[in-house]
Structures are given as C-alpha cells and as structure tokens.
Amino acid sequence: MEASPLDYVAQACADLSAAISDIDNDNERNSLITSHIRKVWSTVPAVADFEKQLEWVNVPEPLSLQQCASKIVLLDFWTYCCINCYHVLPDLAFLETLFKVEDGLVVIGVHCAKFPNEKDTENILAAVKRYGIHHPVVNDSNSTMWDTLGIKCWPTLLLLGPGNKPVFVLTGEGHREELIMYTRALINHFENKISHASLPTDPLAHIKAEKSEFLSYPSKLCLNPFYRGRAEQPFLAISDTGHHRVLLTDCSGIILKIVGGPERGSKNGKFHEARFDSPQGLCWLSSSILVVCDTNNHLIRAIYLDEGNVDVLAGNGKQSEAGDQGGKCLELQSISSPWDILLYTTADMDMSVRPSLPPPPPPIPGSSSPDVQEIDDKDDTEKDKKKKGELRRVLIIACAGSHQIWAVFLDNTIWWKYKSYGQGTCVRIAGTGAEAARNSAYPITAAFAQPSGLTLRNGPCPEIFIADSESSSIRRLALTTGHVSTLCGGDKNPMNLFAFGDQDDIGVDAKFQHPLAVAYCEQNKTLYVADTYNNKIKKVDIGLQKVTSLYPVMIETTDLVEFAEPSGMSVSLDGKYLYIADTNNHSIKILNIAKNVCQLFRVRMPEAKFTEPDNLVIYKNDLFVNRKNGSLVIHFNVSLDSAEFKNVKFTPGAPQNWQICIRDDESKDVTSEHFEFIGCTNKGTKLPGRVEMKLKARTDKTHYRFYLSFHTSLCEKTCFYHSFTVRSTILVRDSVKMVESYKITCKVNPTTSRPDAKPK
CATH class of the missing domain: 2.60.40 (Immunoglobulin-like)
Structure with missing residues (x-):
C-alpha cells in the first residue's frame, strides 16, 4: 500500500524525536527541529478543508481551515468515550495559556466518533460542557477528515503550519513538552507568515450552568450500607461531577453535606475549602468515612464526616506511567484516572491450604515500597491461627486510565499467589496495561479496555463484575484466584474493541454500547448494567449469562423512561430499588425493581429554618x-x-x-x-x-x-x-x-x- 502524506510526516516526526532525545544543547535541538519544519512543510500538500454543513460547538458560526491559513493550527482528533483523549485535554488547555489565537495558534477539536451514540452533536456538547473544553469543536460525524488523512487512532494531534500544511503528528497521550516545543518553533519560524488577528470563537456560548437542574452530570452514586434511619445520617452519596463536588443526602433527597465545588481543583481541607476535578466512583469505608475517586486529579480522596474535612488516601496527584505496577505507599504511588471503587473484606487468601507469615510491619512514612513477600512453608504459630478469622479490608479500584484493576490494602493482607502486602500498599492486581479484552487465569496477564464500573458479588466464591466500557463487555474477576473471564458482551477476539450494539442475547452474543456501571442485587441474584450509550438499563441472569433490556415507565406520567447516558447505579439494601445516575438528564431516578417503574429522586437544598420576624x-x-x-x-x-x-x-x-x-x-x-x-x-x-x-x-x-x-x-x-x-x-x-x-x-x-x- 502506498504511504500517505501523513505517514511521511509521522515517520519524519519519529526520526526527529529519536534524534533530539539525547541532545541537551538547546541550539542544536532547535536547529534539528527547524530543519524538520523546512523539509516537511515544503514537501507535504495542504490538508483539505472541513466538509460544509458540519455542526460546531464553541463557535458562533462554522470555521474553515481557509480562515486559519495564516495561523498555526492544532487539530485534535478525539472521541468523547476515550480516556486517553481526556488525558490530552489538560495539555491542550496549558498550551492555549501559552499561545493565544492572537499569538498565532488555533486549537480545533475534530470529533470522530467510535460509537454511534457519539455522533449526536448534543451528546458531544454534553461532553464539552462536562470537561470544560473551551476551544472550537467540529462534529466530523462521518469521519471524513479522519479517513482522508489516514488517521489510525484516538487521540491523534496534527500540527499544521501556514497554508494548512501538516508538519508534526503525535499519537496517544503524554506529549505536553513536545507540543510546547514544536508550537513555539513553528510560531518563531513562520513569524512573517502568521496573522495576529482574532477568530470568531465564543467559548462561553455553550459552557453555561444548567438553569433547571441542581445536579450537573451526576456520574456515580453509592447508598450508605451503614445507614440506620437517623435523620442526620447520610443515606446516599452522589458524585455531582459537572460541579466537581460530592453531595450527601437523606432518604428524601434533602442535601445534608456539600463537599467541594463548584470549580475544579485539587485541595484538601474543610468541606467548603476542598476541591475535586470530575469526581467519579464512591464507596463507604464506615458510617463516617466516604472514599472518592478524584478522577482527573488521579487521586483517591477520603471524606471524614466526623472531622468535617477531606484528605488524600492514595495517589500523589500524578498520572502513573505506562507499565507502572505499583507497590508503593499510598501517597507515593501514582495511579491513572480512577473511575470506580469498592470495598472488599476478606480473610487472608488460601489460609486453609498454605500457612501464613506474621504480618509485615506498616509502611514507614517516606519509604518507597513496602515489602512484598513470598510465603515460606513453616508451621503456624498460635498467634497466626487466631488471626485466621480476622477480615482484611481491600479497596478495589477500576483505573480506567491504565486499563487495569488496582488495590489499596488497608490492612496487612495475604493475597493471590500467597503474597503478603503491607498495610498502606497501593498496587496493580489485574491487567497488563494494554488496551484489550483478554481473559486469563493469571490476572496480571489479563487485559481490560477502560474499566469504568465495579460491583461485588459475595458468597463462597466472591467475584467482581466489571463494566469494561471500551470493549462493550461485562467482565468478571474471581476474588479467590484472580481468574478473569467475560460474562457477556464483547467478542471472542480479545483485540476486537468494536463488537458493540444493542442486542439482548446470551454471553458474547449479547451486545452493549460502552457500559459504564454495574450493580449486583443479592436478593434476586441479578446483575444490572447501565448500558450507557444505548441509554438503557439491562439485567443479566448470571447463571444463564442472559441479557434482557428493561423498559420502565415513569410513575408520574406512565411514559417510558428516556435515559440519557446513565453511568452510575446502586441497589438498596433490601434489594427492592435501583438508584440510577441519569447523567445527561442531570437527575437521579429510582427504579422499583419488582414493578418496573421509575420515579425521580429530587435532590434539593433544605428549606431555610424559619424564625419569627422582629417587631x-x-x-x-x-x-x-x-x-x-x-x-x-x-x-x-x-x-x-x-x-x-x-x-x-x-x-x-x-x-x-x-x-x-x-x-x-x-x-x-x-x-x-x-x-x-x-x-x-x-x-x-x-x-x-x-x-x-x-x-x-x-x-x-x-x-x-x-x-x-x-x-x-x-x-x-x-x-x-x-x-x-x-x-x-x-x-x-x-x-x-x-x-x-x-x-x-x-x-x-x-x-x-x-x-x-x-x-x-
């Protein structure tokens, strides 16, 4: 097959990257970059303009590349399901603070959908709002520019010189320094060709608070398993993601606590001082401690209700690098976009089969890695025997950004393969980090594709069900052996991440479209799935692996419920109700499981306490x-x-x-x-x-x-x-x-x- 012009640019960029990687001298490095610009810009033809009649976001009128011919243009090819695309957004935002439109740089997001649901401009607009994207975005719904240029993956960043000629191409995430270096070089080199005029952009046109809803893109929610019916005790925790805060409500929806918000940030402290960035998964450690996935900050945070403050539980605020397996102390370990979390309590693994070691000491503050020890064959001591009945607390984390399942060991725990993890260890327990849907009897050789939802099934053979969103499948992780398998959805080919649809069937013949949440109901032995991009709730008979769509009606109107990208669920303790985060409808709905009817869970502020007027x-x-x-x-x-x-x-x-x-x-x-x-x-x-x-x-x-x-x-x-x-x-x-x-x-x-x- 004949190489395309973009293939030539990509190879030239790879050669340049290799050449400058070991150069410390700025002048020599800049000379190589300038030589690359001259060579490529004079060789490669201009990029064709956008198709007419495409829909745009963040501009008062459609843009054309002709308007930008005297600018440096950065085209970001993305799709809003892609976690790697979101990892690029902070880099683009930082780049735009360094180089304004008047300086000569124009950033344009070219949205090329993976899933059919993502072709809808209203859904793209919702993603733009949720993630605070301020540059222009065009909905290339038929991926015309993608196909014409031969783009192969999300995200792809294409830097165009004057005349819309491609000069640099970067794929994947983690290119902030290169973007800054290449953009500065282009602006300096083409100084005489660059216009400093502004463009008709209007980043605030669509970035507005919702007028009618108190919530903004609520994502995950978690019922309090320790709730005992007290008026002052939280009943439900909600990640109000669009407002970058966590809400705690009573059973009627009245807000008891607001933690964080309204703007994004990363800050510990009192509830009103704390700041999150797009919080997602939640779980209760106790009746007074709530754990939060602070997703865009790459942190696990803890909300301490008794003390009234927020602190970091795990993570150092930096995204983990590819291949990082963890094993460091909690606040020293990097993690990547934690999306959901649950608490699992267990006795030490395989204690009836193999003897145990005495628990290792707690990690020393400031140490880089707690010991991970292989179990030696030796007789149990009386002290060890007594400890067999004790339960160890383990937080299981769906790290969507690294396509892995991680764990935070809150107690000294003997885990799979007879390994001992010290209290305060944060480590990868399943997934290679490669994006795929590979099953395996060995958890560290399995692969996931953006795991985004977790739920626990307890019993003699406990397991976790995982909403593996990019493979559009529901996976299962056995908690006694680490065996990873597929329950339903997806495809038999682990590399096929395009086996999606909307099909009620059995096993892999059933089809989902980017599911983001799962919830297991012990009472009826049923798994519920938020089939997010199909705007549906489905149930799975686990024994038969049979998938069935639910079509509930609203109790107020008797009309069919119209969900909009639901992404969070939690089952009530009695198994009668399913609480659903109806994300793009900015609401929480309660599904009566037996009657298949929904009602709105109205989240609201308490009325001001009335006091008698003066005089x-x-x-x-x-x-x-x-x-x-x-x-x-x-x-x-x-x-x-x-x-x-x-x-x-x-x-x-x-x-x-x-x-x-x-x-x-x-x-x-x-x-x-x-x-x-x-x-x-x-x-x-x-x-x-x-x-x-x-x-x-x-x-x-x-x-x-x-x-x-x-x-x-x-x-x-x-x-x-x-x-x-x-x-x-x-x-x-x-x-x-x-x-x-x-x-x-x-x-x-x-x-x-x-x-x-x-x-x-």
Whole structure:
C-alpha cells in the first residue's frame, strides 16, 4: 500500500524525536527541529478543508481551515468515550495559556466518533460542557477528515503550519513538552507568515450552568450500607461531577453535606475549602468515612464526616506511567484516572491450604515500597491461627486510565499467589496495561479496555463484575484466584474493541454500547448494567449469562423512561430499588425493581429554618376558615401607638409594602400552595384596609399560622422606615361559615426604628 502524506510526516516526526532525545544543547535541538519544519512543510500538500454543513460547538458560526491559513493550527482528533483523549485535554488547555489565537495558534477539536451514540452533536456538547473544553469543536460525524488523512487512532494531534500544511503528528497521550516545543518553533519560524488577528470563537456560548437542574452530570452514586434511619445520617452519596463536588443526602433527597465545588481543583481541607476535578466512583469505608475517586486529579480522596474535612488516601496527584505496577505507599504511588471503587473484606487468601507469615510491619512514612513477600512453608504459630478469622479490608479500584484493576490494602493482607502486602500498599492486581479484552487465569496477564464500573458479588466464591466500557463487555474477576473471564458482551477476539450494539442475547452474543456501571442485587441474584450509550438499563441472569433490556415507565406520567447516558447505579439494601445516575438528564431516578417503574429522586437544598420576624404584633383571637374552600376576610386598622412620639406620622404618598405568609404546623410556607388571594396587591401608598383569601381545596390541616408583614415609611423631623408583622392563628373547621370576616386593629410602636431611639 502506498504511504500517505501523513505517514511521511509521522515517520519524519519519529526520526526527529529519536534524534533530539539525547541532545541537551538547546541550539542544536532547535536547529534539528527547524530543519524538520523546512523539509516537511515544503514537501507535504495542504490538508483539505472541513466538509460544509458540519455542526460546531464553541463557535458562533462554522470555521474553515481557509480562515486559519495564516495561523498555526492544532487539530485534535478525539472521541468523547476515550480516556486517553481526556488525558490530552489538560495539555491542550496549558498550551492555549501559552499561545493565544492572537499569538498565532488555533486549537480545533475534530470529533470522530467510535460509537454511534457519539455522533449526536448534543451528546458531544454534553461532553464539552462536562470537561470544560473551551476551544472550537467540529462534529466530523462521518469521519471524513479522519479517513482522508489516514488517521489510525484516538487521540491523534496534527500540527499544521501556514497554508494548512501538516508538519508534526503525535499519537496517544503524554506529549505536553513536545507540543510546547514544536508550537513555539513553528510560531518563531513562520513569524512573517502568521496573522495576529482574532477568530470568531465564543467559548462561553455553550459552557453555561444548567438553569433547571441542581445536579450537573451526576456520574456515580453509592447508598450508605451503614445507614440506620437517623435523620442526620447520610443515606446516599452522589458524585455531582459537572460541579466537581460530592453531595450527601437523606432518604428524601434533602442535601445534608456539600463537599467541594463548584470549580475544579485539587485541595484538601474543610468541606467548603476542598476541591475535586470530575469526581467519579464512591464507596463507604464506615458510617463516617466516604472514599472518592478524584478522577482527573488521579487521586483517591477520603471524606471524614466526623472531622468535617477531606484528605488524600492514595495517589500523589500524578498520572502513573505506562507499565507502572505499583507497590508503593499510598501517597507515593501514582495511579491513572480512577473511575470506580469498592470495598472488599476478606480473610487472608488460601489460609486453609498454605500457612501464613506474621504480618509485615506498616509502611514507614517516606519509604518507597513496602515489602512484598513470598510465603515460606513453616508451621503456624498460635498467634497466626487466631488471626485466621480476622477480615482484611481491600479497596478495589477500576483505573480506567491504565486499563487495569488496582488495590489499596488497608490492612496487612495475604493475597493471590500467597503474597503478603503491607498495610498502606497501593498496587496493580489485574491487567497488563494494554488496551484489550483478554481473559486469563493469571490476572496480571489479563487485559481490560477502560474499566469504568465495579460491583461485588459475595458468597463462597466472591467475584467482581466489571463494566469494561471500551470493549462493550461485562467482565468478571474471581476474588479467590484472580481468574478473569467475560460474562457477556464483547467478542471472542480479545483485540476486537468494536463488537458493540444493542442486542439482548446470551454471553458474547449479547451486545452493549460502552457500559459504564454495574450493580449486583443479592436478593434476586441479578446483575444490572447501565448500558450507557444505548441509554438503557439491562439485567443479566448470571447463571444463564442472559441479557434482557428493561423498559420502565415513569410513575408520574406512565411514559417510558428516556435515559440519557446513565453511568452510575446502586441497589438498596433490601434489594427492592435501583438508584440510577441519569447523567445527561442531570437527575437521579429510582427504579422499583419488582414493578418496573421509575420515579425521580429530587435532590434539593433544605428549606431555610424559619424564625419569627422582629417587631411581632400578636393578635390573640383565633381566625376561622371553613375546611371546604372557605374564605377569610380581614379588615385592618393600623395606627401609631405612642404618646411620646405623637409627632410621628405615616409619610403621605410614600411607598408602603406588605407581604402575606401562611405556614403550616411544620412551619413550611404554604401561602401559594393552599390559599388563593382575591383582589390583593402587596404595595401601594397606604397600608391595606382589607385582605381576602380562600382555601384552594379541602385540607386535612387543622390550623395555620398567619403572618402579615408591613414595611412602612414614617416621618417626624426626618423620614425613616419601620417594619412590623401581625401574627394570628387560622383554625380550619367544618362548622364555620363559608365566608368568615374579622376586624383587626393594630397599634404600632415605632421606637425600634426611629433614628434617635436608644436601644433598650
């Protein structure tokens, strides 16, 4: 096959990279880069322009490469399912801080979808919002430019010189320094050809907060397994990913704690000071400790509810390099994009078969690697025998960025192959790091493709089910042996990561499209799958490996539920309900498993605690209203009560405002919900003489509390404001008239507001 122009550029770039890799002299290195630019730019033809009628994001109108012919253009070929593409985004953002459009650099994201769901511009827009992408993005839905140029993988970065001629091509992630070096060289070399004009970009056009939803792209959620029904105890934890925070709610959806947010960052401290960057997976260590996958910061964070602060549990904030197998102490070990996490408790592995070593000592702070010891054949001591029944805590992590399963050993633990891991060790336990769907009886030789969801099945043979998103399959990891196999979806060929679809069937004949979450229900022995890009929830009969789609209806409307990329799930302790993070609908839904109906889990802030207003005038006589849509008419006579301040008057013609509020026996404001007001306004130039209100519908309430608050303008030598509130009780009865009428006389003392009044 004849090599394409881009193949020539790629080979030239590879030769350049090899040539400059061992050069420390800046002048010599720059000379080689300049020589490469001259040679390639004069040889390779220009890139063809974008097709017409393509849809764009972050621009007020479509761009063309012709508009950018006098610029250095960086084309980022990406797809929003790809974790490696997301790893490139911080590099692009950093590059754009160094080189603005006016300096000569234009960054354009060329979105070429892997999955059919990703071809929808609305879904691309959601990804752009979620990940804070500010440069222009074009939806090349048919991958025309990809095919024309012969692009082979995501992500591919193509730097164009003036005239849109390709000069540098980089594939994969981890090229920040090269991008900076090559971009600077291009701008310097083509200084006389570069325009410093701006372009019609509008990065804020689509990066706006949702108006109607409190949540923004909620991803993972986790019910509290230690919940005991206490009002102050968190019931549900939610990763509010788009707001870079974690929410803790009660069982009705009222928020008890907000941790982090609203902007992205990486900071420990008190809840309001802490910062996350796109948090994902959650799990409870105890009733007062919640663990969070701080995905874009490459950290595992712990939220300590009793202390009210956030700290790092594992990770050093740097993305682990390819081939890193871990084994260091918690805060010294790098990890890569942790996406989900769960807690597994176990006795030491294989203790009935092989003897144990005494537990190794805890890791020394600052040490680089705790000991990993092979078990020697020796007799158990009495002390060791007693420890056989103790449970060790292990955090299992789906590291999507390195395509592996990692573990954090919270206790000294003997694991597979009779290896002993010290308390505080963070290590890879499954997956080579290569992106594939390879099964194996030896976990470290297996391969995953962006594992993104975990759930635990306990029992005599415990195992973890894994949503292996890029292979569109559900994998299983046996926790007694480490054996990795496929439950359903995917393909028999481990290298085929394009075996996706929407097919209910058995085993590998069933098809998913980029599933991101799994949840196991012990009560009905069923696995639930968030089939994210099919916008579905599916269930799997594990014994038969049979996959079935669910078609629940909304209980409020009886319409079929329309999910939008659901990516998180958690089963209630009684196995009756499935809580679902409906990510692109910015909501949480509850599926009644037996009835196959959904209802909205309304996440909301608690109502402000009501306190009685100042300057309260209490009308001691009760008011009555008929339970069956009765009316209540109140005539007011308001006067000033003070011989001392007899010269104080209501200011003629000045604005006088008032507000009616009616509260129920729980102090909830039900003014507009329960009552209709007839012929009432809330402002004028004189206080109201008459208020008429009517019950909207029959009520079971027995009483309400009525507040009429006045804001008046008064004058003596100078004018000043005075506020006071009349309070009374409305009793609801069947036996009273349909229209009840009352006269209330209020004598107001302006002492508290008068300018020269002295405090008591």
